[in-house]
Amino acid sequence: MGCDQTLKGLGYRLTPQRIMVVEALHGADEHVSAEEIYTQVKARYPYANISTVYRTLELLKELGLVTETDLGDGRVRYHPAEKGHHHHLVCHKCGKIIDLPESALFHLEETLSRDYRFQPDLKHLAIFGVCADCQK
Amino acid sequence: MGCDQTLKGLGYRLTPQRIMVVEALHGADEHVSAEEIYTQVKARYPYANISTVYRTLELLKELGLVTETDLGDGRVRYHPAEKGHHHHLVCHKCGKIIDLPESALFHLEETLSRDYRFQPDLKHLAIFGVCADCQK
DNA sequence: AAAATTATTGCAACTGCTTGCACCAACAAC
DNA sequence: GTTGTTGGTGCAAGCAGTTGCAATAATTTT
Ligand SMILES: [Mn+2]
Ligand SMILES: [Mn+2]
Ligand SMILES: [Zn+2]
Ligand SMILES: [Zn+2]
Secondary structure (H helix, E strand, O other), X not given: OOHHHHHHHOOOOOOHHHHHHHHHXXXXXXXXXXXXXXXXHHHHOOOOOHHHHHHHHHHHHHOOOEEEEEOOOOOEEEEEHHHOOEEEEEEOOOOOEEEEXXXXXXXXXXXXXXXXXXXXXXXOOEEEEEOHHHOO | OOHHHHHHXXXXXXXXXXXXXXXXXXXXXXXXXXXXXXXXXXXXXXXXXXXHHHHHHHHHHHOOOEEXXXXXXXXXXXXXXXXXXXEEEEEOOOOOEEEEEHHHHHHHHHHHHHHHOOEEOOOOOEEEEEOHHHOX
């Protein structure tokens, strides 16, 4: 089931603005910024406002339909949950971004769950550090 | 060796503003915000500017003398490296903050280092999720 | 001690993102 | 279909943090 029907099913109103945000989100490549989504939405409906984009992303986030990740450039990036989960290693020397499978954090999740009864919410994490090439 | 002498030793100028930022940082409890540091500095030197505070914190961060952590309220928090390393579990239902010893992430660090030759920079991480009390 | 050099500061403008509020439109009740 | 309710939107102002630039002051050279 898509984002639209989930929203509707949970009693949220399915406005044209929300539909356009969801479409822009799914159409763009992963790691889209709010500004990029706003640009796309505005092309279709010039009265659209960026705060509506942020509010829609916030809602989708609360419902677990998108993840939000700070990859270290000055803006936050969004990723639809439907496209699958993974994480990233971000080199703060050269800026390189390495993909990390979801499973790389399973052990940590288990530890936190077992030892602290804490259920971590690790869906699209960015871990900063130094990549192999930049270590010498 | 304190922050002041480290700065001086690396060729950075030891200005009154920097000294006051470092003193405020060490005097306050851990998890100080830039605004709180600014308030303290301004009480001693009213001409002080908040961008100088931010620039000093940025420099100390680059040198590994402070860590910066987003604990989920709207502002970033700073912690002097001298006071020791640890991490936090942050419940985004009730806001509770649980301390996590440095060692809890050693296994992850080893995995990333071994499998990806990536040296993660995990000095004062905040992991968001749901605490034991909020899981029912 | 004075002059020269250049890192650092204060200021104002700017960025990404959030929020209060009046107006509007999606959906439900009739 | 019309009316009413209430959640959602647009707008403008606000907040945390950053940045360009001219003035200033810490340090070096003479
Ligand atoms: Mn990704
Ligand atoms: Mn801490
Ligand atoms: Zn690198
Ligand atoms: Zn909790």
